[in-house]
Amino acid sequence: xxxxxxxxxxxxxSCVIASAQTPPAPSRWVNQRGSELLVLTADGQGGFxxxxxxxxAGFGCQNQPYAATGKPVQNKFYFVVTFPECNTVTVxxxxxxxxxxxxxxxxxxxxxxxxxxxxxxxxxxxxxx
Numbered sequence: 001x002x003x004x005x006x007x008x009x010x011x012x013x014s015c016v017i018a019s020a021q022t023p024p025a026p027s028r029w030v031n032q033r034g035s036e037l038l039v040l041t042a043d044g045q046g047g048f049x050x051x052x053x054x055x056x057a058g059f060g061c062q063n064q065p066y067a068a069t070g071k072p073v074q075n076k077f078y079f080v081v082t083f084p085e086c087n088t089v090t091v092x093x094x095x096x097x098x099x100x101x102x103x104x105x106x107x108x109x110x111x112x113x114x115x116x117x118x119x120x121x122x123x124x125x126x127x128x129x
């Protein structure tokens with residue numbers, strides 16, 4: 001019984017450690033909409049920087065790389081991208097599961113009337129060669 005408990009505890013601990021990871025630098029990740037996260041540098045404390053290129057249909061500021069920065073927070077990591085030409089900021093709350101990043105995103109933007117709006121959704125990024 002104690003071997004079983006230790007095995008389960010080790011498995012749970014490995015899941016917590018895995019979920020607290022941030023993407024390695026360098027690495028490239030592509031989501032289901034064709035958008036790309038390129039992680040170029042790591043700061044040694046779990047943070048990273050790189051670029052995000054939006055290719056999601058129905059959203060502006062496409063096909064141009066924008067600066068992306070990320071930081072670990074508890075068992076997740078967050079990364080943020082500002083799209084100045086579109087008056088938009090997007091934050092992804094993410095975990096790494098194997099060769100995928102599962103994310104919930106929250107996009108804030110100013111519409112043509114000057115009103116702050118929000119949209120949200122999910123992304124699954126897959127590590128690309």
